[in-house]
Amino acid sequence: MNNEILIATKNDGKLKEFKQIFEQKGIVVKSLKDINDDVEIVENGLSFEENARLKADGYAKSIGIPVLADDSGLEIDALNGRPGIFSARYAGDHNDAANNAKVLSELGGIPDEKRTATFHSTVVVRKPDGSELVANGNLRGRILAVPRGDNGFGYDPLFFVEAKNKTLAEMTREEKNKISHRALAIEDLLVNFDKFWE
Ligand SMILES: O=c1nc[nH]c2c1ncn2[C@H]1C[C@H](O)[C@@H](COP(=O)(O)OP(=O)(O)OP(=O)(O)O)O1
């Protein structure tokens, strides 16, 4: 039975979200901690999709099971879509606090109604035979001036979801996993998944 997938991410927050979503579907999630092969992947693609493919491909050849990678980021309208594909290293290195501070400083003085943003996720799954599935998800929200909440990771404390009257960091993992860009990408993925998975 083909029921295992490797989630190729070094981000524990993402891994926990994917685990919850796939385990509900009876799919066993393996992480990079379960394999010896620690590859350093340079995310130098020009799009979310290219970066997700680089990550999935980096592991798909050596591991005998399907590999899923996500490349995601925050696109702020008033910043012409920045930080976008550079979300993880916006303030120089992979530091959530510094990235959030940079975003807040760039948005300084911009009023609430102009602080709209999209969280985007592109997910690529590669099988050992090279076949792949690509899916996307988007979540609209607004960037607060002051962070709220302690859950989640990354830009979650700044990302306010109007319909829930909460930031992503004020939601439980279950709540976030019902609406997030990553959850929506997986929903999109699952439309074609069974056929791909056979
Ligand atoms: O739900 C989210 N809630 C908050 N922040 C988020 C989310 N989704 C992506 N983000 C931010 C985190 C990181 O700054 C960048 C993704 O960068 P990205 O390269 O895809 O992920 P990563 O480097 O953390 O882990 P990895 O590449 O090993 O999967 O966007």
Ligand SMILES: [Mg+2]
């Ligand atoms: Mg990354």
